[in-house]
Amino acid sequence: MERNYTTYRISCFFFWLWYTVLHSFKMRGRKRVPKTGSFIAAANHVSLGDPPAVTAVRSQRFISFMAKRELFEGKRWGWWFKAMNCIPTNRDGNDVGAVKEAIKRLKNGGAVAIFPEGTRSVNGDFGKPQVGIGFVQDKTGVPVIPFYVQGTDKALPKGGKYKVFSPVAIYVGENVDLSGAKEIENNRERYQYISNKVMEAIATIKRQVEEGTFKD
Numbered sequence: 001m002e003r004n005y006t007t008y009r010i011s012c013f014f015f016w017l018w019y020t021v022l023h024s025f026k027m028r029g030r031k032r033v034p035k036t037g038s039f040i041a042a043a044n045h046v047s048l049g050d051p052p053a054v055t056a057v058r059s060q061r062f063i064s065f066m067a068k069r070e071l072f073e074g075k076r077w078g079w080w081f082k083a084m085n086c087i088p089t090n091r092d093g094n095d096v097g098a099v100k101e102a103i104k105r106l107k108n109g110g111a112v113a114i115f116p117e118g119t120r121s122v123n124g125d126f127g128k129p130q131v132g133i134g135f136v137q138d139k140t141g142v143p144v145i146p147f148y149v150q151g152t153d154k155a156l157p158k159g160g161k162y163k164v165f166s167p168v169a170i171y172v173g174e175n176v177d178l179s180g181a182k183e184i185e186n187n188r189e190r191y192q193y194i195s196n197k198v199m200e201a202i203a204t205i206k207r208q209v210e211e212g213t214f215k216d
Contacts, residue, residue, distance in 0.1 A: 007083040029172030033059035045115035047152035134191030148205035
């Protein structure tokens with residue numbers, strides 16, 4: 001784990017430097033990231049640049065990400081995904097083993113990043129949240145910290161060319177209030193309710209940013 005942690009810290013610094021120098025990186029609300037204890041980092045997903053952006057916040061926490069299983073097998077970068085302690089998942093994202101591993105890490109005091117939408121948005125708009133994050137939160141009871149990632153869809157668009165100097169920013173919000181989930185008896189409906197609340201929290205941050213009312 002020491003080697004993993006060292007690699008993670010170096011990677012955090014590299015991503016922060018990359019975004020700062022080439023994309024005028026701005027991060028606000030970093031103090032809201034818990035210094036101890038388990039939590040889920042939930043962010044909108046519009047680009048392959050989103051995971052590095054979350055990592056670039058440099059919260060001093062080791063946050064595990066899910067990554068396609070094929071990436072671990074690559075000769076050039078496979079070692080890095082293993083060293084970063086990523087969680088391998090199937091290409092279709094429907095991987096029970098990956099979900100169990102995420103739950104295990106959270107129950108052991110770790111932090112895991114999950115994209116509620118499950119896949120990258122094609123047009124930059126928020127997609128419908130899947131039940132996955134709701135299921136994981138319900139089984140662990142850990143707090144969910146919403147992250148709004150802005151600008152990665154323009155800097156590193158899906159299917160497009162990388163654009164240097166396109167601004168990127170990330171905003172961290174307050175713990176999502178999920179107290180209402182206790183009243184829902186149906187499991188599937190409770191998971192979806194949690195997922196919806198998390199996505200609403202991210203959308204609220206976006207609205208506050210656009211209105212200029214977001215506060216650290």
